[in-house]
Amino acid sequence: MFLFITIMFFIFRLMPGNPIGLILEQYNLTPEAAQRLIHLWGLDKPVWQQYLIYIKNLLKGDMGISYVYNAPVSSVIFSRKLLNTLALLISAHGMALLIGMILGVWAAWRRGTPIDIGTLVTALVLYTIPVFWLGLMLLMMFAVHVHWFPLSGTITPARSYKDILQYIGDYLWHLTLPMISITLIRLGGDFLIMRNTMINVVREDYITTAIAKGLPEKIVVWKHAARNALLPIVTMAGLDMAFVVSGAVLTETVFGWDGIGKLTYEAAINRDYPVLQGLFFILVVVVLLANFLTDLMYAYLDPRVRY
Amino acid sequence: MPRKEVLRIEKLKTHYYTLGGIVKAVDGVDLRVYKGELVALVGESGCGKSTLAFSIMGMVPPPGRIVSGKIYLSDINLVELSDEELRKIRWSKVSMVFQGAMNSLNPVMKVGDQIIEAMLYHDVISRPEEGRSTVKHLFELVGLDPNRIDSYPHELSGGMKQRVVIAMAMALNPDLIIADEPTTALDVTTQAKIMEVLKDVQKKTGVSILLITHDLPLVAEVSDRVYIMYAGKIVETGDVFTIFKSPRHPYTQGLIGAVPSIRGPKKKLVALPGEPPDLRFPPPGCRFHPRCSKAMDICGKKEPPRIEFGPDDFVSCWLFAKEGERK
Numbered sequence: 001m002f003l004f005i006t007i008m009f010f011i012f013r014l015m016p017g018n019p020i021g022l023i024l025e026q027y028n029l030t031p032e033a034a035q036r037l038i039h040l041w042g043l044d045k046p047v048w049q050q051y052l053i054y055i056k057n058l059l060k061g062d063m064g065i066s067y068v069y070n071a072p073v074s075s076v077i078f079s080r081k082l083l084n085t086l087a088l089l090i091s092a093h094g095m096a097l098l099i100g101m102i103l104g105v106w107a108a109w110r111r112g113t114p115i116d117i118g119t120l121v122t123a124l125v126l127y128t129i130p131v132f133w134l135g136l137m138l139l140m141m142f143a144v145h146v147h148w149f150p151l152s153g154t155i156t157p158a159r160s161y162k163d164i165l166q167y168i169g170d171y172l173w174h175l176t177l178p179m180i181s182i183t184l185i186r187l188g189g190d191f192l193i194m195r196n197t198m199i200n201v202v203r204e205d206y207i208t209t210a211i212a213k214g215l216p217e218k219i220v221v222w223k224h225a226a227r228n229a230l231l232p233i234v235t236m237a238g239l240d241m242a243f244v245v246s247g248a249v250l251t252e253t254v255f256g257w258d259g260i261g262k263l264t265y266e267a268a269i270n271r272d273y274p275v276l277q278g279l280f281f282i283l284v285v286v287v288l289l290a291n292f293l294t295d296l297m298y299a300y301l302d303p304r305v306r307y
Numbered sequence: 308m309p310r311k312e313v314l315r316i317e318k319l320k321t322h323y324y325t326l327g328g329i330v331k332a333v334d335g336v337d338l339r340v341y342k343g344e345l346v347a348l349v350g351e352s353g354c355g356k357s358t359l360a361f362s363i364m365g366m367v368p369p370p371g372r373i374v375s376g377k378i379y380l381s382d383i384n385l386v387e388l389s390d391e392e393l394r395k396i397r398w399s400k401v402s403m404v405f406q407g408a409m410n411s412l413n414p415v416m417k418v419g420d421q422i423i424e425a426m427l428y429h430d431v432i433s434r435p436e437e438g439r440s441t442v443k444h445l446f447e448l449v450g451l452d453p454n455r456i457d458s459y460p461h462e463l464s465g466g467m468k469q470r471v472v473i474a475m476a477m478a479l480n481p482d483l484i485i486a487d488e489p490t491t492a493l494d495v496t497t498q499a500k501i502m503e504v505l506k507d508v509q510k511k512t513g514v515s516i517l518l519i520t521h522d523l524p525l526v527a528e529v530s531d532r533v534y535i536m537y538a539g540k541i542v543e544t545g546d547v548f549t550i551f552k553s554p555r556h557p558y559t560q561g562l563i564g565a566v567p568s569i570r571g572p573k574k575k576l577v578a579l580p581g582e583p584p585d586l587r588f589p590p591p592g593c594r595f596h597p598r599c600s601k602a603m604d605i606c607g608k609k610e611p612p613r614i615e616f617g618p619d620d621f622v623s624c625w626l627f628a629k630e631g632e633r634k
């Protein structure tokens with residue numbers, strides 16, 4: 001963890017480009033004002049001193065000041081942006097997992113039928129499509145061609161709402177396209193994992209026994225087979241966190257979704273190191289948390305690993 | 308003494324339609340099991356024993372299917388039933404202990420629940436709790452601690468799992484249990500114990516058992532009647548004394564001869580010389596003739612007739628046909 005923070009700190013300092021230069025251009029600051037900013041942010045000190053200060057502050061829970069927003073990094077990250085991202089990721093991944101699992105179970109049970117093969121080919125295609133391409137395609141079709149969905153943003157700008165329901169409706173309307181694009185991208189992978197595991201589970205003796213017991217087909221498939229096939233996909237969902245984030249960066253940027261992904265992209269463009277560091281720090285925490293949750297889920301699903 | 312028929316199979320053919328050809332795994336089998344009997348089905352690996360068992364359960368895996376014949380389970384022809392009717396018959400009239408029964412238990416479900424489930428979906432009980440006392444009785448029947456009802460399979464030893472599987476097979480009081488090599492995965496002492504359990508359950512409940520096995524000494528010890536299967540066909544049947552004391556078919560003689568003595572130390576079946584045939588292209592005439600030391604001209608040309616010595620007592624071999632017929 002500590003090592004990770006250190007490496008991160010220096011990698012960002014080594015990136016080409018100078019934050020002050022970019023800000024100077026943007027705001028037309030006088031040289032004196034710029035000098036004051038540089039001093040305020042500690043950028044005139046040697047790098048190793050900056051590093052020590054950074055570590056000291058981090059231990060205090062202070063992640064520094066954003067160069068671009070001129071506000072504490074924590075308040076930049078823990079804001080509506082985080083909520084927006086959570087709304088997008090949880091809905092999209094939940095959807096992808098759910099649909100991928102149901103289709104995967106069902107296709108494996110009907111293995112080799114035209115329906116199974118059709119689904120399989122579709123999944124492979126989805127699996128290989130780049131996320132930004134799919135996003136742009138969806139935008140072209142549903143926002144530019146027919147105006148069913150908005151082009152970008154999380155809500156319609158400068159609109160007044162009658163009540164909270166109308167607000168939520170507008171939010172969901174904006175959410176639809178980015179959510180669908182992440183769902184579709186993830187769906188292929190989730191489906192393939194689930195189908196693969198199911199195909200192996202279905203060959204197990206306890207499935208033959210379940211059929212012999214005269215259980216209804218639905219019970220055999222869902223209660224016996226699917227339950228046992230859940231384990232690998234849960235593991236994958238936990239391990240895939242890094243991929244989830246990269247998907248979020250691209251999708252949020254394409255759809256102008258004001259979330260953490262877009263923030264990451266902008267921070268990288270603007271060389272806003274403190275924000276980037278904060279983001280990666282949180283990413284590490286999230287990955288660790290996800291692994292912990294995966295272990296918990298595993299223990300819940302598989303009595304053999306309960307302690 | 309008129310004996311009640313539990314299972315009657317007539318001219319059953321079950322084939323696998325593979326890309327490489329049609330595997331005639333069961334090819335015209337007749338077999339009968341009466342109430343309270345333990346009938347053994349014996350034959351080399353790959354002769355179609357499991358396929359026969361799956362046919363009775365109505366669950367032959369694709370690309371296999373029952374081609375023709377009849378399977379009567381107390382006067383109902385299973386071959387004609389719809390999927391839903393079959394589902395209701397399974398386990399309630401005929402249950403099965405599978406080959407490699409160690410893995411027959413779902414690893415993520417409590418063993419008690421796996422038994423209760425069978426009762427639930429056959430409408431024997433309407434709520435899971437109602438089944439618990441029955442399961443405890445079943446556990447006692449097979450010599451398991453009733454407190455094991457809430458154990459997971461991984462918490463039990465191989466022998467205990469096997470007992471659970473037998474208890475499960477008895478859950479709905481079926482007329483017949485098919486036991487497909489029920490003890491192969493166990494060590495020798497446990498094997499003997501499990502067979503005792505099976506015999507004991509039979510004595511107490513009167514259930515009929517069709518035991519599929521390679522283990523001839525075991526067959527001699529526990530069974531009432533024996534069917535000898537070779538390459539998809541029944542070549543000989545009779546009561547256990549006939550089969551072991553005076554086997555008639557050269558194949559049976561070969562099998563028995565390979566075992567030193569019935570009471571002697573248990574020994575793995577010594578393979579007869581030669582290989583069982585490829586069931587896609589079985590040899591013409593008698594399927595055993597290429598390996599038979601007593602083969603005659605006719606054996607490779609015409610299928611042998613069935614020579615009956617009494618009810619459920621026959622051999623399919625040219626050696627026993629009348630002189631005039633051997634042309």
Ligand SMILES: Nc1ncnc2c1ncn2[C@@H]1O[C@H](COP(=O)(O)OP(=O)(O)OP(=O)(O)O)[C@@H](O)[C@H]1O
Binds near residue numbers: 406
């Ligand atoms: N799913 C299948 N597809 C194609 N052929 C099969 C299939 N299952 C079994 N067979 C073939 O059918 C024949 C009979 O198989 P079966 O499993 O019934 O034999 P068995 O007597 O039970 O053997 P064992 O003693 O090894 O269990 C074998 O030749 C086997 O290769």
Ligand SMILES: [Mg+2]
Binds near residue numbers: 356357358406487
């Ligand atoms: Mg078998």
